[in-house]
Amino acid sequence: MGKSASKLKIERLFSGGIITNYYCSSACRHCLYNSSPSWKKEYMTEEMADKVFKTLKNFSVFSVHIGGGEPFLNFEGLKKVINKAIENGIYIEYIETNASWVENEDEAKRKLKELKNLGVETILVSISPFHNEYIPFKKVLRLIQLLDETGIRIFPWIDGFIKEIKSLDMEKTHSLSEYKDIFGENYIRYLPQRYYLTLNGRAIKTFEEYFPTKTADEIIKNSSACLELYSKSHFHMDLFGNFIPNPCVGFRISIDDVGKELDTSKYFFVSLLYTQGVKGLFEFAKENYGYTPSKRFLNKCSLCFDIRRFLVLDKNVEAPDLGPREFYENI
Template sequence: MIASNGNLKIDRLISGGVITNYYCSSRCRHCLYNSSPSWKKEYITPQMADKIFKTLKKFGVYSVHIGGGEPFLNFEGFKKVVEKANENGVYIEYIETNASWVENEKEAKQKLKELKSLGIETILVSISPFHNEYIPLKKVLRLINLLKEAGIEIFPWIEGFLPDIKRFDIEKTHSFAEYIATFGENYVKALPLRYYLTLNGRAIKTFEEFFPKKSADEIVENSSPCHELDSRTHFHMDLFGNFIPNPCVGFKISIDDLGKDLDSKKYFFVNMLYTKGVGELFKFARENFGYEPKKAYLHKCSLCFDIRRFLVLEKKIEAFNFGPVEFYEQY
């Protein structure tokens, strides 16, 4: 919604998720949030979870999914999140996991039993060549069997990759290079469609060599206001109390500022992009900080990310609406 002063105002929401942590057991090439084992081991607190669930209900959202990072890396912390959701009457649609934590079957069974007792009905199990670089398929299959035993619904994301992954040794992890050598380059080109992938975050670097690109001048010439920042579906709220529009990762809006006209100073860059687009950001970075673009980019979000990364990491710009900083470092 455009506020009376022309700035962005997010006054209602439709569907989204909660990020419990950014640190992860994997560093997947497609990760929208640039999660990895290198992030600080910070986890959402019960107090923040409570605040997020109250905010969700205030803006009309009564059910969410939970993801990371890998939520199961702090199981005790995760149970408290589920308890806060229950206290606030917010239904957890599903939990996302990569199955990396499934080491001891007895311990895994106990964790699933506890989650079921807390009302968890569905768990999304990640299945893809991206995850297989870090997680052997054997672990994934073991978790699927344990979920069946526990009576918890399985959301396999995405089951269609199982025949591909089973071509390899399920006891081991397998690199992207192995997939290209086995299936060819066209296999990689088809992955974004097969995985319903947003080419943002780390996926920019992964796929930019496989798809046609445009020069910064071409992108700027055709740029328009970035109304994606006003997306109300598949948004996320993270452990720091940030609202992240889909697919505008690397931006953050305090959940305390939802429902308000976003302040021109505090949200200088968000409002710039929302009202004028990436062309204005490009001009700003070039004229004020000497930004020089690369030869070509996948799309306008790729150019936007490159400019922001330059401002955050090279020019040390401390802007409230850019972050977390580790998002830019873990690319």
């Protein structure tokens, strides 16, 4: 892979996305990035967008998707990010949205027309029971209709849920427990499979009660180096100028350091996981901060998250490669 045994180097990038903001109208129980209304209302600046897109070009990445949080919560900011993509010759594959911002139809249509005029061709519309806990489906259908009228392609993620969501009152939101009551005990258990879900972020807490769990010792016994940190496909770059490998959320690598061998002192935790796996992180936290597991875990990512959350929130450990802090607070 062209890297030393001890130092991580992100040498090539393939496909990825831009996180314009972490704050969101929802706090969906599957959210990889723990987005919620509780985050600060920060949004990617024009300067950061320019830097991110120039970095992508240097790695021969010429198309990305845009997501959040909910990108439409700062529409003027979204347009500025898109304009910087255009300036840098980066194609926007699609923009993700949960449709929460669709209130006035005329205003929503005006915004969609503005995006189309900027060259946006596709909008991903989130469709799932997770989103339906916060957004009435009528609003989602209204957005789909407006996209159709505007001539923007609709990327429904995922249309396989439409039939069951429409069977409920579309004027209201519905909890996951309602879905379980109506469609059966196993309904939630099959959601990760149907939604192609990564069991990380907030999904850890949501699904720990539905899947077999292991003790920390059982996980550590089979621990190996976390080569996922080397992931170069479906990566994300956020509004703070962080590269986030998929699916290692809660870690951050400055985009200034992408393409270089990472300094193991600056990126202590990333390097520790990359070389020793969760066993190394567990032993470090136990020996230096008295970490002891208080529950069973879904997988190694679940244990890793629990340790990092303990370090960041309970012990106030500040590290260049752990964060943002709000990621750990908004579980």
